Amino acid sequence: MSTETSSGSGPAQTEEMTFREAIRLALREEMERDEDVFMMGEDVGKFGGVFEVTGDLVEDFGETRVRDTPISEAGFMGAAVGAAATGTRPVVEIMFADFIGVCSEQIINQMAKNRYMFGGKTEMPVTIRTTEGGGMGAASQHSGTLHTWFAHFPGVLAVAPGSPASAKGLLKSAIRSNDPVIVFENKMIYEQKGEVPLDEDFTIPIGQASVEREGEDVTVVATQRMVGESLELAEQLDGQTSVEVIDLQSLYPLDTDTLVESVKKTGRLVIADESPLSYGTHAEVATRVMENAFFSLDAPVQRVGVADVHIPFSPALEQEVLPDGSDVEAAINRIV
Amino acid sequence: MLTIRSFDTKAGDLFADGELPGFVHLYVGEEAVGVGACSALEENDYITSTHRGHGHCIAKGLDPNVMMAELYGKAGGYCNGKGGSMHIADVDAGMLGANGIVGAGPPLATGAALTSVLKGEDTVALAFFGDGAVAQGQVHEAINIAATWNLPAIFVVENNQYGEATPVEKQHNVQNLSETAEAYNIPGFTVDGMDITAVYEAVKEARKRAANGEGPTFIEAETYRYHGHFEGDQQPYRTKEDVDIWKDRDAIETFKGRLVEAGVITEDEFDEMKAEIDQQIDDAVVEAKEAPYPDPSEAYEDMYSATVPEISQFSSQMRADGGEDR
Structure with a gap:
């Protein structure tokens, strides 16, 4: 369903879609817009992501830009930091936020600190997408809501969308940001529907409620x-x-x-x-x-x-x- | 090698005199590894370093004067005084940072090598890390990813015989650390890290493989640190005699001997070169001492590319207070 709605900046076309589809659309648009953007994570390629978020993106962008990783969160998280420091814009999927426990070193001591420690002489355009939340009987190691850690920890920007539109707008801002941003997606609302702007330049500034x-x-x-x-x-x-x-x-x-x-x-x-x-x-x-x-x-x-x-x-x-x-x-x- | 020896010897003296804040880890004794390896790289190649990083910085072409300013925590240092000895970086020069976390560098090198593939560049990335780091999980992950993805990376272990204060044989179950390369199905070599040409040849070959799309190489360079793990380390884990065995094989002396024998330089020319370098480092110290400290308001800069009100309110407050300590 497509509808014309009016906003402050004039008419904007929106479409009703799920949270999951809104994220995938953001990923697709940003990868089309900027060839330095690439994705990596466990099963994000042909499998389409364990929550089916990345879907068929590998078919359109290829295995070089949609990379299935070994189950090595510390290794590929660190690779994202190194890749970002040298001129690319990685979007990393950490399947469950709980797994951040496995790679927190690279997030806390490298990604979050490098820019400051190096006197501002490097940029760190890393986006991490990860899932939080209980409700599917996944027990304690797959259900945590940990975003406070990273909202607290200096050097990381943290967003947590509550609607499909904000999921799209925030993820696009995250990918375009030169700072590390963690996008915390609640896994129980991937099916939730809402109107989402189709404008490829639609973003929601990080830091805006x-x-x-x-x-x-x-x-x-x-x-x-x-x-x-x-x-x-x-x-x-x-x-x-x-x-x-x-x-x-x-x-x-x-x-x-x-x-x-x-x-x-x-x-x-x-x-x-x-x-x-x-x-x-x-x-x-x-x-x-x-x-x-x-x-x-x-x-x-x-x-x-x-x-x-x-x-x-x-x-x-x-x-x-x-x-x-x-x-x-x-x-x-x-x-x- | 002489610049590194002079810089780090001076840094050790300055630390002992209470001149330098924080703590320093010296590269004295290991110069042939950093210089041999970096000499085999191209200018646009990347390296990652360790807490013992001064030698890597100098070998990659960083300016000792700017490094010394950073050791003093002065404005004009590589990190404007925010990083210090353990975090000197110059991404534009391909130096992705000394690193205070043992084993954190190799994943970064894997990432820099990934950039090379994604952008279709011909650069390679080399990770320096110590024997202690080989026991870190993330080092294994980084090498496995680089090997599986066939990335243009080179992994150079500086086996200086001790992980902090514990001998290498008490930390690993293999005779040579290069044997671990077999697990990744990549070439692994152990070379004499006190011989600059041996290191150079090994890294040159590894770079050729990487640039040809043949994937990573694992090189173990056997070397020795003449100083303790950190300055002030009482070193109960070894004797003076242990250290002397390695000093007898000093990389600089050995290489000098070869050059003199081959008629490339004379003893006098060598002495002159050394004196010149020592003078340059002395001048760097003077310059660093005279340099101003960063303005206190700088503490609130450089966190993010974006402006974050949570931080900017502190710097505005400082300005309102006339820069006085609050």
């Missing part, structure tokens, strides 16, 4: 899967509580202005993110708002996330720990 629904009574700042959950809830509460929903989109840098502006209007804040609650993304959002809109807050900030446990296997346990719309609703009810 998006007000997905305007409201008056409470601000819900959400990421990834929790954006959809929160929008659905806002719809249900319509006429009863007016909920403003913001897709944070970018974890670092963080769009403090958009958050503050919203809370100045609503006076109440709920933060919904699937990462563990302590020392986390929630805390950073809350602090930014507290620092800049302390006297606008009418009630304590509420956090919705995962208690400080790993994601368990049994559906009964997994569903217990994962947040959803009902948790956001409970949080709203505590303060509105």
